[in-house]
Amino acid sequence: MNLFLSVMTFVGYLMASVLYVGALYEGRRERWGRYGVLAGWAAQTIFLITDAITTHGLPVATLYDWMSFFVWLMISLFLVIQLRRNYTHIGSFLVPIVFLLWLVSQFLAHHNKGTALSATGAWLGLHIVLATASYAAFLFAAVFGIMYTEKERELKNKRVRLFYYQLPPLDEMDEVGSHLVMLGVPLLAVALVLGAYVAKSVSGYYWTWTAKEIWSLVIWLVYAGYLTLRWVAGWRGHRAAVYVMLAFLLVIINFWGINTLFPGAGYF
Amino acid sequence: MRIQVVGLNHQTAPLEVRERVSLTPDQVRQAYEQYGEVPEVAGVTIVSTCNRTEFYVAGSITLGEILAWWEVLTGVDRGDFVDYLYWYQDQEAYQHLFRVAAGLDSMVLGETQILGQVKDAYRLADAYKAVGPLHRLFHYALRVGKRTHSETGISHNALSMGHAVVELAKKVFGDLRPLTAFVVGSGEMGTLVGRHLAANGIEHIIVANRTRANADRLAQELKATAVDFDLLEENMRQADIIVTATSASRPVITQAMARRAFKGQTQRLRFLFDLAVPRDVEPQVAKLGSGIFLYDVDDLKGIVEANRLQRQKEAIKVERIIREEQAIFEEELGASNVGSVIRSLRDKAERIRKAELGKALNRLPDLTDRERAVVEDATRLMINKLLNDAMVSIRSWGNDDDKAVYIAAVRDLFRLTDDAPDTVSQAPAGEVATEG
Known part of the structure; x- marks a missing residue:
């Protein structure tokens, strides 16, 4: 089956x-x-x-x-x-x-x-679901970043072929991408807090400076940085698109790199 | 039933000819009023637009008679236009109408207006009850047109400069309404593009021109704001879309000006269309920021060309739709062809049976009811069994053009005369049951 x-x-x-x-x-x-x-x-x-x-x-x-x-x-x-x-x-x-x-x-x-969930129950589950949802939002944002740069490239080169005809307007892709990050950042923030809470109940410490924890915090800071740059420094369009694409690379490193290099206790 | 189309269009005839032989709506009405008097016409629909005049005729009327009719309607001697005509029959005629309805035969490939014109022509003819056997054909033509526009992108993508500007702006900004457009130069091109932008609902349009009065005139037309030509930088800063079309011999927007105007906003999406020759905007302006797009006349031509190719690609899909619909239409037509033969054959047999049975029963007045019923059944069974194999064979010929001659042979063999209402056919394929 x-x-x-x-x-x-x-x-x-x-x-x-x-x-x-x-x-x-x-x-x-x-x-x-x-x-x-x-x-x-x-x-x-x-x-x-x-x-x-x-x-x-x-x-x-x-x-x-x-x-x-x-x-x-x-x-x-x-x-x-x-x-x-x-x-x-x-x-x-x-x-x-x-x-x-x-x-x-x-x-x-x-x-x-x-057995993973039975010990710490629903909070761990919620932590994982929220973190996952935030990563999903970040991946969508990265996809919008890719689409933005592809369409922008055709428009700049003035040789319209494919993406010019098929993809949504640049401005719209830029907006949707930033909305997705706006969604992902608070989700990940809550997930991190919950994670710390769960860690406290398991190991007695909120924060143990594992690679995993540090890396997750870095990811959150990077995306929070995106929003800051957007709101404060007026980052838009091309730069914003490239930023979310690179930022998602960090998430991918988090996926594999940290989990394979440091397979310690913890969650994803 | 033969269906034919005679006509001329923008490809075959120059404007001087087209305008002379085209029919005004009144002349078309007149044609429909007269059509009952024209011999051998079972149905007619006339499509007359500025690019084409076409007679779609069902019936065995000859080409010469159609042309004579055309002469009478327009008062133009056929010698003046006969060289520009095309004439298609049956399959080719259906295909032609389907191509027309889909916009493949139009001057601007894939345009949608023609579909409305075909529909209007059909409705007008229908109002005069002149369509006759052409109903199904037009039904299918309109279906082809509808499918074309819902299933393919042939009518998408701009083929003119003015449309291309709007289209490009939409590709970048999406909704144009909340934007500000700045039109520099209120000459012919500036006016044209300004109108396109206004028609697409841009909320705020600013117009500048060296001669202020001209800017005021255009601003009034577009419900826009006219500003002094000296205030370029301030207005550039506000604008999302900037269109320049002045007749200046040197750039009116230099890189230095743009740098000052866009200071601190280099990531903001901004589209500059330079429609002037020589160019109004220094090409280096495009390098000032990642959000800045600068297109000149040649770039726009490139887009229009790419769009044309795109439409041609879509035209292949349209051809496929036409083939599909034509096949269905011809199958329907084929089924109705054999349908009428089968019907007439069966009617004839039934008539003979009844007549002979009546005579026989008259000579046998002493039969009981049961005996009469036995005799009647016997005659019916004889006829049915005799015709059964023939019916099966005839049905199988329905869609096979090669077998059309067999159907004609059956008609000849049994001397079938149709008593269906549309008894005009002399075509080998036999009758078309119409009126869908």
């Missing part, structure tokens, strides 16, 4: 990745891309639910679980955005990235202990 669901997720997201990129050239492919996303998403949803039932908790205990959950959340958000606005072409950038994340997660060890 699990194998079937994984294969279905793989096929669905792979098909969606290919078709969404193809949809930039030929809009009709978008529809089948969406079916692929829906199929993969449905399979993944069932997978996560069964996983949650068997382990009696949120399926976020290992990096593998967490990434799978993150991917699921990204796709869910993508589907919600599609309902509200016609941002089809986010899919051309987002779905392949998310598919790769999912694929990588499949190769991570997933010895599911099923």
Whole structure:
């Protein structure tokens, strides 16, 4: 059953990745891309639910679980955005990235202990969900950054080809990107506070200066810095777009780098 | 039923010819009033616009007779326009109308106006009950047009300078309404672009011109604000979109001016359109900030060219829609072709059966009701069994052009005369059941 669901997720997201990129050239492919996303998403949803039932908790205990959950959340958000606005072409950038994340997660060890959450209960769960949601917002912001720079490049070179025709107006992408960061920063702030609270109840200290903790704080500062630069120094457009793209690299380093280099106690 | 189209358009005929032979709405009405008197016409619809005049005619009327009719309506001798005509029949005629409705035959590829004109022409003809067997054809043509605009982007992307300016601004800003546009130079080009911007709802337009009176005139037309030409920098600072179109021989916006005007705002999105030759804006202005876009006339031409290619790409999709719809239409037509043969054959058999049965029963007055019923059943079964295989075969010929001659042969063989209302056909494919 699990194998079937994984294969279905793989096929669905792979098909969606290919078709969404193809949809930039030929809009009709978008529809089948969406079916692929829906199929993969449905399979993944069932997978996560069964996983949650068997382990009696949120399926976020290992990096593998967490990434799978993150991917699921990204796709869910993508589907919600599609309902509200016609941002089809986010899919051309987002779905392949998310598919790769999912694929990588499949190769991570997933010895599911099923105990991670029981000790500290709901607060840890909430901490993880909020942190994940903030990362999802940051990844979306980065996708808008990519789209912005691609369209801007065509407009500056005056050789319009693809993105000129397909992507939303520059100003709008800039706005949406900044709104996403505005959403992610407070979410991550709350997540960090909750994390400290959970740490206190587990180890007796709020803050233990682990690489993980430091890095998470750095990420928060970087995104808070983005908002500051935007509001105070009037950063807009190109610079803002490049900033959110680079900032997300930090998140990716956080994903793998820290978790692989310092596999100590902690959470993701 | 033969369907043909005779006409001329912007590709085949010069304007002098087009304007002479085009029909005014009154002349078109007159044509519809007369059409009952023109022999061999089962239906007619006339599409007459500034770019084309076309007669769509169903019936066995000849080309010469249509031209004679055209001569009478316009008073122009056919010798004056016959060289510019095209004439298509049946499949080619359907295809032509579908292409027209989709905008593929228009001067501006993919324009949408023609679809409305085709629809109006059809409605007018319908009001005079002149459409006749052409109903289904026009129904499909309008469907092609609708699908074209909902399923392809052929009517998107600007093909003129004025539209291109608005389109580019939208690609950067999205909603133009809350923006400020500054038009420098109120000559022909400045006026044109100013009108386009105003038509797209830009809230605040500022106009400057060396001769203040001209700026005032344009400002009044656009409900804009006119300012002194000396105040360029102040107004540049406020503006999101700057359009320059002066006849100055040297740049009116230098890099130094722009640097002062945009000081502290270099990341703000700003679009400058320099429509003047020689250019009004120093090209270095574009390098002042990442938010600044500067397009000159050649750049805009490049965009228009790219848009044209884009439309041509979309035209391939439109051709596909036309093929699909044409296939469905012809299938429908084919089904109705054989439908009428089958109907007439069955009617004829039934008539004979009833007549002969009546005679026979008259000669057998002593039969009981049950015996009469047996005899009647026997005749019916004979006819049905005899015709059954023939019906199956005829049905299978419906969409096969090569088999059209068989259908004609069946008609000849059984001497079928149609008593359907539209009995004008002499075409081999037989009748078209119409009126959808």
